[in-house]
């Protein structure tokens with residue numbers, strides 16, 4: 001597959017509101033977008049750091065995978081998202097090489113990105129997202 005850069009790092013938080021003073025007040029980053037992704041039951045907040053973003057993920061329901069993650073592991077880094085070219089092709093290639101996929105087809109993520117996750121069982125326990133701006 002062809003990866004160009006780290007698109008974002010996803011961080012699970014109980015409350016975006018409570019974390020803003022750290023990201024904005026201490027790190028001096030600017031939150032430029034807060035958006036709820038209904039089908040993933042998360043609220044997301046984005047900060048640009050050069051070409052990469054930090055994505056805070058706050059669960060909007062106890063059913064959210066983020067709520068379950070926090071319950072199990074506590075707040076912290078949740079996933080790494082790589083900007084990839086041609087996700088359907090990348091997924092096919094990964095699967096052929098024996099990687100377990102969470103998404104066999106890309107789906108819609110925050111910021112209008114096309115996203116797909118690889119299973120942590122196949123990625124050294126790091127939940128890995130591939131994402132791409134649709135043409």
Ligand code: ZN
Nearest residue numbers: 010055081129
């Ligand atoms: Zn993400």
